[in-house]
Each structure stands twice: as C-alpha cells, then as structure tokens.
Amino acid sequence: MTERATKPSLVPTGRSALSRRSMLVAGTAAAGLTVVAPAAGWAGPAGATDPGSTPAAVPPRDPFTLGVASGDPFPDGxxxxxxxxxxPLAEDGMGGMPARNVAVQWELARDERFRRVVRRGTEHARPELGHSVHVELSGLRSGTEYFFRFRSGRHHSPVGRTRTAPEHGVLGGGLSMCFASCAQYEHGYFTAYRRLAEEEPDLVLHLGDYQYEYRAGDYDAPGGNVRDHDGPETETLANYRQRHAQYKADTDLQAAHAVAPWLVVWDDHEIDNNWAGEVPEKPEIPQPDFAARRTAAAQAYYENMPLRRSSVPAGVDIRLYRKLRWGGLANFHMMDTRQYRDDQACGDGWKDCDEAGNPTRTITGAEQEAWLLDGFRRSRARWDILGQQVFFTQRENASGANSMDAWDGYAASRDRVTQGWVDAGVRNAVVLTGDVHTHWANEVKLDYNDPDSRSVGTELVCSSITSGGDGADSDPNDNESVQLNPHIKFFNGQRGYVRTRITRDELRADFRVVDRVSVPDAQVHTRASFVVPDREATLHEA
Known part of the structure; x- marks a missing residue:
C-alpha cells in the first residue's frame, strides 16, 4: 500500500493498540479506534437538546458502541x-435506548484534530429508526478528504475518515478501492476487516452477506464456530436490529467503516438464505409471513448502513441499485440481484437445468435491467464497474451442471447485460462479485462455448471475510473449475478481500488473504495479483 508520510494511520496496528496521535481520550483503546479530545471546538453545551428531545433522553452511558461510518460519496457530499x-445486545433491538428522540451533534472537519471544522449540526436519533443517524451532506469540495465525529450528552464517538468523489469528468491520480463480502460472525474473527482498514483505501464496496440470520449453532464452520450469535434466527425487526448491533460492535468491523466511505448492497443472508423475490428459502415449510420478514430486514438494513434517503424502505421494497461516479475514472453500478429475481430454476444447488436458459428469466428484473443498460449507453467513464452479488461468469462442473444461485441460472439475463455493454461501447467493463467464499479471476465472454472468442470484460470475485471458517490455500491449476473453464484464470480458498488500484491506464487487483480466521490478529498477504490494461478486457498475472 502507499505510505502516507503526511499523517499517521487512523487504524491501530494491533487489536487494542493506540494510534500514534498525541490527542487521545483515555479508554478508547478498548474500541480499537481513535477519538479526538472533546475540547477541540464543539459548538453548544454538551447536553444540548431540541423540542423533540428532553434532558432525560440524554444517554447516561456511552451510546457510541457501534462506531461510525460514511457512505455513498458524491462530488459535493x-x-x-x-x-x-x-x-447493543438488548433483546428488544433498541440497544438500551429510551423510546424517545435524542439529540446528536455532529462535526465535519478538514483535519483529524478538528481545528478546521467546515460543517456542524444536530440530528435526532429517533426510536422509529432504531436511534440511527443519517447526516446527508452536500455543498462540499469535490475530491477532498474529511473527518467526522458525533456527540450525545457528554459522550463522544470515535472519529471517522471520509471523502467526496472527484468532480464529474476528472480522471485524477487514481482510486484505491477494496471490496469484500460474506462475514459470518460465528465462523471467525473479523481480522480481514482490520487489515482492509490498514490499507487506508479511498473507497470500500461491500457486496452482501454483511450479517447472517442463523441462531447460534445452526450454521457451523468446518472447524467449529469460534463465537456465537445472540438471539434467535432473525425474523422480526427486533431480531434484525439486535443482530446488526452484534456485528457492528466488533472493533475490527468498526475500523473498516471508520477509514473510508462505503458503497453497500445486500445478498441473501441479510434476510434469509437463498431467498428470491417473494420466495423464502424453504417455501414448503410453514413459517412467519415472508413479506413481513422482508419488511423488517429492509428497515434494519437501512438503519444500520450509511445509505441516502433514496434508500429509505417502503414496506418490502428498498432501492439499493444505484450509480456512483468517481470523476471521469469510474462508474460504479451497484446492483441488487435478490429483490427482483425469478426464483432459482430447478431448485437451489448445482443442476443441469434446461429452464435456466429460458429467455424470459431475469435476475435483475426488467426495471433494473433497463436502468443498467441505459447507464452503459450514457457512460463516458474509463471503467464501468458492476458491484453485485453472485457468480457472473459461466462455470460448469464435470457433469455439465451449473449453480442455479448464480447468473448461470439466468443465462439470458447475463447475455442481455453483457451484450448491452458491448453494444454501448463501454470502454472497460469489470464485474465485482462476492457470495461464493473464495477468490476468483475470470474473463467474460459473449460465447463461452468458444474458448478462443474474444473476452469482452473481466470478473473479480472476493473471498469471504470469515464465512466457511479458515479455508485453505490451494493450487489454482488443480481446481476443477479452472481446468474445465478456460476463461477462469484463478482460484483460491483462503479468507480475505480484494484490493484494487484503478488508474486511467489499468486496473490492478491484489487478492489479499489471511491464513486463519479461527484465531485473532492473523497477518495478511497477497496471494496473487492481476492487471487489466485499458481497453484489453483480459487478465494478466502480475
């Protein structure tokens, strides 16, 4: 990673280590994050309230146990x-907060010591939103780093680092971006999140399975679980709020949220394993109303993510597909392949299924597909990047079967999207994927039956943060999928994330892995690196 000589890292080098900064508040080491001393210019009295809150509503204990985050950066906010x-683990999902509004002050500064505060204000943490706070800012300088913090009563939050995107059309000096998915709390420690934070990226993408719905012991890692979920399988709003809080209370995850703005989309485990549209995983089994469960999960997801008001849920619906421009360098098309899909063909799992090729089947829904294709036509970016959930490239096993919970189960949908970016003349198309708990690097074809046909895009798949337990190193050339599918260039079964560096001339991807997640504080290293040169749509091992 690029060393920053002008300032020390926001992220401690150890699980409970202090930052090298001199201005610290005692006791923050336990959170693994830095808090700037409260004397640095807060406006108004510490107990400031508003007509919607009362002095009695000021929390008597530290309410900032879930850390801070930022997201969806625009050029001006x-x-x-x-x-x-x-x-955090209160069974009613309310985190120990009273059923009334609470005033929360916030500050945004150009420096981490808050000597140059550029914005400040007060928001209301409301019980109907789980006492979450979403401050949606505009009018800021483009391409600029900022620092932010919150206060409620005498309590101060950790400090977060964020930034605005470059102005539209500006290529700039490049983008450092990491992406990750699949963090099953029980299966391991979130060390990979902390290692990601230590990269100090400009942007983080999370591609789904941010939290898992199971009760303790229902989903065991091969080597056994290292910690347990609190509460039952998540079905109600209280359940989902409690589960999100348990994950957010993890200090390694807090470090990753505090270091850079995030772009998030969900997959299945934020609600129910392998759900599809209006269909739960096991529709044949009597269970609570699935629409009510979706409504609760969507509400909790919004409450616990740095999302804009455009993503406020309306019943079962939450708008998560959206586009973010990073200057003229990259368009990020963030997709939702769960909410609008047809049910998996021939059931879940690997099948040789004729229905998967039905031209009417869709994984995106008609409206999202039209939005995506229109985005391709309008794009003037160097790189068009699809942030989405499930394996995009064709992947057959020795019996000729494909995974039905992937784009293979929606082949016509994949063909329309791929042909869409080709017809639009997209300069560089890159698909980013999570879900499968393993690292992959693939080339995208219009005709997978002709291995010699030209590649028209690339796909980078990140492993899990913890899901599946420790995993294992492997020789990619011994993998069946690599052997049977010539367009698949790399596979690895360890845990980790993908670090990318995107410039006007190339995209470089480093597959970062930790040796074990069953023990804390594992170190990280690069298992393999690939470069995609501008206009080539091919993978070159670096």
Missing amino acids: MVLWTRLAPD
Missing part, C-alpha cells in the same frame, strides 16, 4: 452514520 446503542 456523502452520508455520515452512527447508531446509539449503550446496550
């Missing part, structure tokens, strides 16, 4: 997030 929860 972003979303700042926190959620008040002095008792």
